Amino acid sequence: MEVNQKCGFEAQDITNSWKNIFPFLHLPDNASVVWQNVNGGHINxxxxxxxxxxxxxxxxxxxxxxxxxxxxxxxxxxxxxxxxxxxxxxxxxxxxxxxxxxxxxxxxxxxxxxxxxxxxxELRTQTISYLCISAEEAQRLKLMPSLIINAPHGNIDGVYVLPPIKYPDGNWYLKLGHGRAYEERKTTLCEVREWYIQQSGLPECVDELVKYFCHLLPGLTVEKVSGDGCLTSHTxxxxxxxxxxxxxxxxxxxxxxxxxxxxxxxxxxxxxxxxxxxxxxxxxxxxxxxxxxxxxx
The missing domain is CATH 3.50.50.60 (FAD/NAD(P)-binding domain)
Incomplete structure (x- = not known):
């Protein structure tokens, strides 16, 4: 919150009130929750x-x-x-x-x-899960913010989550990725090309991300799941x-x-x-x- 005040981000500490604002979320009882309601969101x-x-x-x-x-x-x-x-x-x-x-x-x-x-x-892989949901589920979750959660569940150490987004194929998807868990190092051009060509990420990680998200949003109805992969470079x-x-x-x-x-x-x-x-x-x-x-x- 010190950085928030210094930079004027207008984020709010909603640790004691998040359940009233986002009743569809299931966060740890001891979670500290900060909400940037102004100038927050996601980038397409x-x-x-x-x-x-x-x-x-x-x-x-x-x-x-x-x-x-x-x-x-x-x-x-x-x-x-x-x-x-x-x-x-x-x-x-x-x-x-x-x-x-x-x-x-x-x-x-x-x-x-x-x-x-x-x-x-250092080149690190990231696996991504796409959860296809109905237009009705997307409407139910229309107030869901973008999330960064630094709390483990199962084999996942934390996630980032985007709210329901309508993609070019006409379907609604929830997109989420993981933290350091399931990262793999790639050191050659051949390895990187193979990673991108497969376009599926790590299947085990995709499954674990789905489990994490279904724990985060109890009662979520998912129509289908797909995976993808990307690569991040670290100094x-x-x-x-x-x-x-x-x-x-x-x-x-x-x-x-x-x-x-x-x-x-x-x-x-x-x-x-x-x-x-x-x-x-x-x-x-x-x-x-x-x-x-x-x-x-």
């Missing part, structure tokens, strides 16, 4: 990406859907960097900002600016890397599981740093400097 990642791309195009940016294989210093005087894609095309520019998530530690993007080194990132400091490696070459990496909610500010800081050479934040720049480790590529 599809709409967020669309908004970012639209804003970029309004500033004359060109969006290219290509996979980058490496970045090379240019041999021409007209530009500084050549960005080489897997299909063989070369994009030319004066500045490069690498914001490739966990893939930045698995591809030779830096060997011309940091020989035999890659960003020190040794738990701070992101927002840094310039050399003149005109910057990074914005290591979201530590919080990248989506912070992406606007991370992008703003990184862009100003690479384009203008300016640091505009109360966070000391030294805290966000990139840390390297020997490359195994």
């Amino acid at each position: 990642p599809r709409n967020l990406v669309t908004a970012h791309q639209t804003a970029a195009q309004m500033c004359d940016a060109q969006i290219l859907h290509k996979i980058v294989s490496t970045v090379l210093p240019s041999k021409c005087d007209t530009h500084k960097w050549d960005v080489v894609t897997e299909c063989g095309s070369v994009l030319q520019g004066h500045r490069v900002l690498v914001a490739a998530g966990g893939f930045a530690a698995l591809k030779p993007l830096f060997h011309h600016v940091a020989p035999q080194m890659v960003p020190d990132l 040794p400091t738990s701070y992101p890397y927002i840094d310039t490696v050399t003149d005109g070459f910057g990074v914005a990496l290591g979201g530590n599981g919080c990248a989506a909610k912070a992406c606007d500010e991370v992008g703003r800081l990184a862009a100003r740093l690479v384009v203008l050479g300016e640091w505009e934040s109360e966070v000391p720049k030294e805290c966000l400097k990139i840390i390297w480790k020997p490359s195994q590529l």
Whole structure:
């Protein structure tokens, strides 16, 4: 609550009253409950990406859907960097900002600016459960907030939960993910590709998440369950890397599981740093400097 008051988040301590506000929830009796009723909620990642791309195009940016294989210093005087894609095309520019998530530690993007080194990132899997519910159940739970619960149940150490959301397929889903339990480390590009290709997460974890949520919302009627997986990249400091490696070459990496909610500010800081050479934040720049480790590529 000290941080809440300092930053003006307007969150409320409802430890003694949450049962009256959210009677459909079943939380531990000794739970401390904080509710951010103003300016809280969730981010729709599809709409967020669309908004970012639209804003970029309004500033004359060109969006290219290509996979980058490496970045090379240019041999021409007209530009500084050549960005080489897997299909063989070369994009030319004066500045490069690498914001490739966990893939930045698995591809030779830096060997011309940091020989035999890659960003020190630990890649962790996350399994996600999607609980398909009826429109009637979604209506019953319409006042349900986004939840972050740091309490264990079964084999799950805690969860984040989104309220009922209508997805593009026309169905209503409750989405939830876990904490550190069931995380797996991935260290190679092949392992990461296999993880994403299977598109199911860990089946045991999916089942445990369902059990956790049915304990959290007694009486919930679930029509079907599906799983998915994603990957988060973590730094040794738990701070992101927002840094310039050399003149005109910057990074914005290591979201530590919080990248989506912070992406606007991370992008703003990184862009100003690479384009203008300016640091505009109360966070000391030294805290966000990139840390390297020997490359195994």
